[in-house]
Amino acid sequence: MDLNKTLERLIQEARRRPVDDRVPYAFESRVMHAIRQQPRADVTTLWARGLWQAVAPCVVLAALAITTSMKLQVAEGDYAYASPNTELTENVDLGGSVGLELNENSGDSLW
Amino acid sequence: MSLDTRQGGSPADDTSAVLAVLGGDVARFEEIVLRYQPRMFAMARRYARREDEVQDIVQEIFIKSFQRLNTWRQDAPFEHWLMRIGVRVCYDFLRGHQRNKESVLSDLTEDESRWLERAEAPGGGDSDGIDGDAAKSIVGRLLEQMSPSNRLIINLLEIEDKSVKEVAALTGWSVPLVKVRAFRARAEMKKLLQKLSLDKFL
Numbered sequence: 204m205d206l207n208k209t210l211e212r213l214i215q216e217a218r219r220r221p222v223d224d225r226v227p228y229a230f231e232s233r234v235m236h237a238i239r240q241q242p243r244a245d246v247t248t249l250w251a252r253g254l255w256q257a258v259a260p261c262v263v264l265a266a267l268a269i270t271t272s273m274k275l276q277v278a279e280g281d282y283a284y285a286s287p288n289t290e291l292t293e294n295v296d297l298g299g300s301v302g303l304e305l306n307e308n309s310g311d312s313l314w
Numbered sequence: 315m316s317l318d319t320r321q322g323g324s325p326a327d328d329t330s331a332v333l334a335v336l337g338g339d340v341a342r343f344e345e346i347v348l349r350y351q352p353r354m355f356a357m358a359r360r361y362a363r364r365e366d367e368v369q370d371i372v373q374e375i376f377i378k379s380f381q382r383l384n385t386w387r388q389d390a391p392f393e394h395w396l397m398r399i400g401v402r403v404c405y406d407f408l409r410g411h412q413r414n415k416e417s418v419l420s421d422l423t424e425d426e427s428r429w430l431e432r433a434e435a436p437g438g439g440d441s442d443g444i445d446g447d448a449a450k451s452i453v454g455r456l457l458e459q460m461s462p463s464n465r466l467i468i469n470l471l472e473i474e475d476k477s478v479k480e481v482a483a484l485t486g487w488s489v490p491l492v493k494v495r496a497f498r499a500r501a502e503m504k505k506l507l508q509k510l511s512l513d514k515f516l
Contacts, residue, residue, distance in 0.1 A: 207504070212449070216450060216453070226352055227369060230351060230372070233373065235370075
């Protein structure tokens with residue numbers, strides 16, 4: 204017995220049979236009734252759902268804020284650890300740029 | 315049960331109805347139900363024999379599609395999106411209703427036995443319309459014995475004649491997975507057919 208051939212013919216026959224797409228009378232009414240019976244979320248549930256959905260974006264924002272804040276602190280830290288006797292003085296060079304430099308030998312205390 | 319097969323409508327009608335439903339006009343969903351229920355019934359009847367089960371499957375498809383309507387991205391046709399939900403509901407039904415495999419492959423009808431004998435005869439006569447129902451019935455018996463994933467693949471790939479890519483899109487499986495499952499499904503079907511043919515002579 205050639206199983207492959209028999210199987211192929213069985214499938215061809217199944218393909219050839221017309222599809223039964225009949226619909227029971229007023230089936231759409233049954234579906235719409237079932238849909239309307241579905242429990243609706245109240246305001247509290249919707250609010251809670253919204254809060255949960257906001258968790259991931261908030262975590263990302265918080266992480267960004269923390270990272271940025273730490274970077275700024277590191278940058279400021281170069282100045283923050285300077286001696287209390289330090290004062291900032293203007294430094295004008297002939298090139299026209301104005302900068303600030305630390306003068307650790309100043310006798311005046313900032314504190 | 316009376317016949318009611320209203321169809322028609324365009325993609326623009328689908329979009330308009332969906333937007334209206336999402337805007338709060340739930341009654342417009344009935345248009346979508348009317349338009350697609352024949353196709354859903356045709357699909358569900360491939361996976362369930364009892365009419366009450368078929369109706370439950372179709373109702374479930376529409377309820378799920380209503381609940382997930384806001385996930386439809388308008389870049390793909392609504393019909394494809396709905397069919398994907400339909401296939402998944404049918405697959406879930408198969409997984410939840412696996413029958414006792416020993417009971418169904420017994421008691422072939424006279425027509426079914428005759429069809430198999432004719433098919434097995436040397437030179438095997440061409441099947442004709444008279445025995446077409448018997449062939450379909452034999453296929454139904456074989457499919458009921460198969461695992462849900464194999465049965466789904468055979469229905470979509472072989473009987474509905476969809477391409478591998480279409481099956482992958484409908485099921486959410488990758489193309490290689492569809493091919494592997496198709497190979498296994500054919501092997502399982504062949505094994506069951508052999509068993510059926512041997513049992514016939516016992």
